[in-house]
Amino acid sequence: MIDQEMLRRWRLILGRYAEQSMNKAEMSDRDRLLEQSLDYLYSREYEGRGMMRAPGGGGSLDGSAVTAIDWLQRTRKLFPREVFERIQHHAVDKYQMTELLEDPAVLRSLEPNQALARTLLGLRGRLSAEVRDVVQGVIRKVVDDINRRLRPQFVNALVGRRNRFRRSHLPSAQNFDPRATIAANLRHYDTASKRLVIERPIFNARVKRNLPWDVILCVDQSGSMLDSVMYSAVVAGILASLPTVNVRLVVFDTNVVDLSHMAADPVQVLLTVQLGGGTNIGRALQYCETLVRTPHRTVVALISDFEEGAFPGPLLNSVQRLAESRVKMLGLAALDESAQPVYDTTMAQKLAGRGMEIAALTPSHFAEWLAEVMG
Template sequence: MEKQEETLKRWRLLLGGQNADGTGVSLNDQEKQIDEALSALYDFEQRGKFEYGPNQKGGSGASQPNVARWLGDIRQYFPTSVVQVMQQDALQKPELQKKLLFEPEILEQATPDVHLVATLMELGKLIPSKTKDTARRVVQKVVDELLEKLSQNTIQAITGALNRGVRNRRPRLNEMDWPSTIRKNLRHYQADYKTIIPEDLIGFGRKTRRSLKDVVLCLDQSGSMGSSVVYSGIFGSVMASIPSIKTRMVVFDTEVVDLTEDLNDPVDLLFGVQLGGGTDIDRALGYCQTVIQKPNDTILVLITDLYEGGNQQQMRQRMQEIVASGVQLICLLALNDEGAPYYDARNAKFLGDLGVPVFACTPDLFPEVMAAAINKQDLKQWAGDQDIALKG
């Protein structure tokens, strides 16, 4: 009989629903507390809010959310393996996730990835002081992993493109690019002498104190662009380490913030971004126009879904002015691995008609985009060769 009653109680706790569960069993005080802890999480959708606190009775009531107390209670009532499952289930609920991430213990257990960093960026200044150090460690871990994955290919692609653009055809001995010279002159191989006659000499470009290219990354920091902002911050930081490129980072919603000075520390840069809010592309482009000093040697990468909340007519006029000035304007609707993004098709078409390439880009492909832009290739043709669907 006791075994049967124990089984019914387990079913009662599993089913919830109090008197409507059909088991007909009653719970003691501790079992009611366990039931409340389960109901707070798994009846979340039915209630529409997280209810847990000392005033709650039998799964009803209007207690204020008390995530910290709930975390303490589930650790008391359930084994570690179950606690971990419940915490992970809670993190899957967007409305509850942000409250949980304020707890250092939960944040340490969460899977560190681009999406988690984007969520922390969205929380921004709301993160309590007790959690800030943990949040920074999480962001640092993701940043380190992305830098290890992306920096080498980015530097190789961009420096290779720059070197091709400044080839020295009359090099001194210490400026010789021997591998390129040998490949160029293989057709002049003399079999009798077992040597190559180097008719065309290729050398590395002479060092210069000025940048060969200016790059402006202009990032939409509205909530939908979270992962794109994370990747953009990483690439901006990598490009800022290349002496021959002058890189500027501008983020915007309805305000415009220049984060160029933070490019040497991508963690600080990402914490300087405040995701969410409206979108004023016109205002951001207006600021970019003021900082562009060498239009013919400038690449402006506008990363946005093109949903304009400001003056659309004036935004389009600025786009025309930027293109007419000689700036290479590229519009990336997204910079992530999340598939086709939502975007304003009318503004995309407007840019396309101006000759501006408009497409979504994966992080793995971004270095090649920049290399093609540095070499002033036809990016629309280049995108077609890469089977990238242009949206303009």
């Protein structure tokens, strides 16, 4: 006895390429619409491998001459939002359905997310002039969403520090002072149970930092680094708004471009960077050396996959010179879409040997790391 629900699911997965015996699966009208919608997109996978479309059997939308825009509207109604966003991502990123990006009205209807922003940034040179303003609006929505998530963590980590001379009773595990708490509650020690009863926990208040730090973000803009570039642009914008930080933003491939003048506007940064090309990290760090004014209060953060395309000697020598001058050297390894580190571990070890701290961190953890280094 074949499980009809399992048969139905496999029928939806395989579409027109299912064996004829699977066509007996019990499918509702809605199931057939689901199958047609999935078939319209994912049959491209078979065609991309040189396979001919399977005749008959499958639910096709060919007969109704549906356009990509019609398909998008139908699919939005058929699937839950999170599933639709994944399908949309596959359509514009994996299967290059650029016709979805040629109509400003359709572009406005797409779900603004990082996958869409990444695709738009990669295609912006080929998009028509009439959609460029819409593209900028989509990217701004994505940037605003990232900024909303990251800003509180950077502000909390970098604007304040512990002040052990002023106390607070606001509960915060981060600010808990165990020694002061024990001292303040010793009179409540229970000799019978041999336990200290805590009636008044002590917390350290936070005060603003007054001495500014120079933070130089040196960002690899080669083609594989788009997600890191996006987050780096937002981080630069956040840092530029803090009174305790002077931020410089440098992007590079084989050339070096100083975007410090637009660091406060991450959208303009993303619309300016030219992704692709080779990688010359040494040249970028040599330029960063010229930006250092107060070494002992300067952080140089290299965001890269550390895959140096040039001879590594200049890169390693630059890192050593900066570290010996008391500049704080941080190497933030690239992360892929699933937040897995993707970088040259051999080069990372060499950089660490010359004085650069290396870590593969999400942007939120980078805030804590930066605060610790500047503390």
